Amino acid sequence: MTECTPDAEVTAHHLLYESTLPPSERVARLRRVAVTEGLDANTRPLAWTLLLGCGRIEARRYSNLCDGLSDDAQKIRDDARRTFRADDSVRQKVRDAQIVRCVTALARSRNNEVSNGANRSAVAACFLYALPSELEAFACFEKLAELCPRYFTPTLDGCVVGAALVDHILRCISPEIHGTLLGDSLLLDDDARTPVEDLVAYPLLASLFTVVPPLDEVAVLWDATFALGGHFPVLCVVALILERFESGDQTVARLQPRRLAPLDARRIVARACAIAPRVPRSLYDVLERHARDASVDRAVVAAASEAPRTPPKPPPSARKRAS
Amino acid sequence: MLLKVVILGDSGVGKTALLNQFVNNRFSTSYKATIGADFLTKEAFCGANARSVAIDETLVTLQIWDTAGQERFQSLGVGFYRGADVCILVYDITQPKSFENLDTWRIEFLTQASPSDTQNFPFVVIANKLDRENDRRVATQRAQTWCAKNSTSILPFFETSAKAATEVEAAFRKAAQLALSQGTMQADFIPETISFRGSPANGDSKSSCC
Numbered sequence: 426m427t428e429c430t431p432d433a434e435v436t437a438h439h440l441l442y443e444s445t446l447p448p449s450e451r452v453a454r455l456r457r458v459a460v461t462e463g464l465d466a467n468t469r470p471l472a473w474t475l476l477l478g479c480g481r482i483e484a485r486r487y488s489n490l491c492d493g494l495s496d497d498a499q500k501i502r503d504d505a506r507r508t509f510r511a512d513d514s515v516r517q518k519v520r521d522a523q524i525v526r527c528v529t530a531l532a533r534s535r536n537n538e539v540s541n542g543a544n545r546s547a548v549a550a551c552f553l554y555a556l557p558s559e560l561e562a563f564a565c566f567e568k569l570a571e572l573c574p575r576y577f578t579p580t581l582d583g584c585v586v587g588a589a590l591v592d593h594i595l596r597c598i599s600p601e602i603h604g605t606l607l608g609d610s611l612l613l614d615d616d617a618r619t620p621v622e623d624l625v626a627y628p629l630l631a632s633l634f635t636v637v638p639p640l641d642e643v644a645v646l647w648d649a650t651f652a653l654g655g656h657f658p659v660l661c662v663v664a665l666i667l668e669r670f671e672s673g674d675q676t677v678a679r680l681q682p683r684r685l686a687p688l689d690a691r692r693i694v695a696r697a698c699a700i701a702p703r704v705p706r707s708l709y710d711v712l713e714r715h716a717r718d719a720s721v722d723r724a725v726v727a728a729a730s731e732a733p734r735t736p737p738k739p740p741p742s743a744r745k746r747a748s
Numbered sequence: 749m750l751l752k753v754v755i756l757g758d759s760g761v762g763k764t765a766l767l768n769q770f771v772n773n774r775f776s777t778s779y780k781a782t783i784g785a786d787f788l789t790k791e792a793f794c795g796a797n798a799r800s801v802a803i804d805e806t807l808v809t810l811q812i813w814d815t816a817g818q819e820r821f822q823s824l825g826v827g828f829y830r831g832a833d834v835c836i837l838v839y840d841i842t843q844p845k846s847f848e849n850l851d852t853w854r855i856e857f858l859t860q861a862s863p864s865d866t867q868n869f870p871f872v873v874i875a876n877k878l879d880r881e882n883d884r885r886v887a888t889q890r891a892q893t894w895c896a897k898n899s900t901s902i903l904p905f906f907e908t909s910a911k912a913a914t915e916v917e918a919a920f921r922k923a924a925q926l927a928l929s930q931g932t933m934q935a936d937f938i939p940e941t942i943s944f945r946g947s948p949a950n951g952d953s954k955s956s957c958c
Contacts, residue, residue: 503760504781511778543759543781543816623828628784636783681786 437468441475452476459652460698463645463691470556476651477568479561487563490530501528504546515640519553527553527563531577534567539577544584547635555644573655573716576630582722583655584631586715589723590708591626591662592619593730598663598703602670606677618723620677621666628682629662636682645690649697655716657697660704664696705730749808751927752831753920754861756853757838758846759817762876765910766838767814770920775911782816785828794924810924829861833927834870836919839891841875841907842883847891854898870926871903874919878909 440446440455452475458464464472474482505524509515527549532539539545548569552562570576575583596603606621628636633650634643650657666680668689674680704712711729715721755763764779764786771788790812793805813828829835835857839846854871863869873895875886888907895903904926906919 500759507760507779507781509780511776511780543783546781547783624785624787628786632783636780678787678789682783683786 437462437464437472441468441471456652459648460694463694464648466555469644469648470561472648473556473565473651474561477565477572479564479568482560482564484560487530487560490533491526493533494529497532498529501525501532501546504528504543507543508546508550509640512638512640515550515554519550523553523559523562524549527559527566530563531566531570535570535577538579539570544581544631544633544635545577547632551633551635551640551643551647554640555647569651572651575716575719576633576655581631582719583716584627586721586723586726587630587659587662588622588626589618589726590659590712590715591630591666592622593708593726594659594663594700594704594712595621595666597705597708597730598700599667602667605675606666606670606680608676621680624677625666625680625682626659626662629665630658632682633658634661634688637685637688639687642688642690646688646693649694654713656712656714659712659715660697660700661693663700664693667700668692668696749806749928751808751810751833751924753810753812753834753836753923753927754829754832754857755812755814755836755838756857757817757874758840758843758849758853761817761838761840761843761846762910763817763838764814766874766876766908766916766919767812769910769913769916771812773913775913777911782814785813785815787811787813792921792924794921794928806928808924808928810920810927812920829857832857832861832863833930834872834923835861836872836874836923838874838876839886840877841886842877842880844885847875847886847894850894851898867900870923870930871899872919872923872926873903873905875905875907876910878907878914879911 435454435458437455437458440451440458444451444454446454455472455475459472459476473479502521502525505521505528508521508524509519524546528545531545531549549562549566552566552569553559556562556565573583575581575586577583592603595606603621607619634646637643646658646661650661665685665688669680669685672686674685678684701709707729708726711721711726715726755767757763759781764782765775767788768774768776768779771790790810791807792810793807795805813832815828835854837850837853839850841847850873858866858869861869873891875888875891877883892905895905904919904922906915906922908915908919910916
């Protein structure tokens with residue numbers, strides 16, 4: 426990444442508005458800049474629509490999608506009401522009605538086959554916060570749901586698999602930290618989910634980091650994600666765990682997203698990029714596919730992981746119960 | 749002794765608010781929806797006998813698991829429920845649907861947690877948002893009837909307000925007491941819950957408390 430230190434020729438602003446390079450080359454370079462430098466409030470709107478491939482954004486289509494009720498309209502309204510209530514900077518910019526419209530439109534555009542969890546409201550709110558118009562927010566939201574469709578299914582299965590990937594990657598690259606976090610928790614069987622998966626990775630992935638404020642930092646993680654792909658948040662979670670562990674948060678309880686210190690997104694992106702080459706190839710292959718490919722489940726992740734699972738031997742009583 | 753308490757109920761009924769009122773004596777109107785799950789621990793003295801005097805009480809660590817009401821069991825691991833010593837079911841007195849869903853929550857909990865004795869597994873039912881009595885749409889009598897028909901013994905029932913701290917302590921103490929009586933019978937199963945190295949009491953970085 427060091428070769429990418431920007432000069433005037435490779436800033437996002439230059440690539441978006443001034444460069445005379447062919448469009449494909451500009452987008453390719455923009456991808457790199459979005460990862461190494463991040464974007465800012467001025468360049469982000471256009472950059473995100475390009476990185477996500479929004480193409481032509483049609484106001485009438487959005488209007489039609491909003492103009493009607495989703496199958497779970499009441500639930501959408503309840504979720505919207507409970508999204509970022511405590512964050513004044515978000516509340517000033519994002520109205521509940523906008524979240525409701527964006528989520529309703531996404532549900533209708535995907536024939537209601539979309540997660541009915543708080544995660545979709547939180548993700549929609551972050552788009553509405555970072556982008557100047559509701560229309561752009563929806564266009565990006567819809568494209569993100571195409572980039573990682575399994576993160577938006579009713580069962581959030583991509584998030585479950587992503588959380589398993591976090592666990593396996595952490596185990597591969599830092600068995601000591603993984604072991605410390607696992608503590609003496611006893612796993613009943615080989616496919617039991619670990620506390621790192623369930624309590625740390627899952628909420629971070631399901632919310633795409635919006636559960637950890639501030640949203641300005643979340644947007645920086647998204648810059649890199651939209652540039653690199655739907656696999657990148659998993660690496661960011663691993664990076665975040667390593668960063669916080671080194672800062673003294675050495676138990677799962679302290680790493681729970683609601684109790685984490687505010688994000689330092691640039692550090693996390695840099696760390697995630699450094700982790701990527703250390704992930705074994707078989708596992709990386711699964712990582713790249715997991716957000717889209719429904720055949721990737723936890724068993725596939727476990728099989729791809731080069732480090733076999735060796736849970737501590739359960740005591741006789743636990744074995745008895747397991748049987 | 750470590751006791752695992754799981755709180756379940758529809759989205760927005762006040763699970764996180766109840767937990768924070770009990771553990772941190774705080775209430776906020778601005779809780780965000782819980783994504784996935786999360787847990788807090790609290791130490792409390794309690795006795796297995798409802799009428800026990802202080803001398804019979806033991807120090808227990810309650811590990812209370814707060815879950816996202818909207819995700820049901822589709823995406824949460826069975827690890828959340830397995831090894832639970834007691835389950836608290838919460839509904840909102842202003843939302844009849846949240847009361848009607850108690851059946852589903854109870855059945856799904858029993859399916860996922862698969863306790864050894866499903867008939868006698870302890871539940872506590874909490875009717876929250878008592879501070880909004882004027883908007884009440886679930887009569888106390890209706891809930892009490894449900895509590896009576898769903899167990900061999902009547903399920904303990906509390907009407908609470910996480911906002912006003914009404915009956916929150918009492919409800920959790922009852923849950924702890926039931927968990928303790930359950931725990932004394934099934935002490936061997938406790939290691940199946942997630943536990944962490946070090947004593948939660950010492951407050952250092954190894955503690956499971958935050």
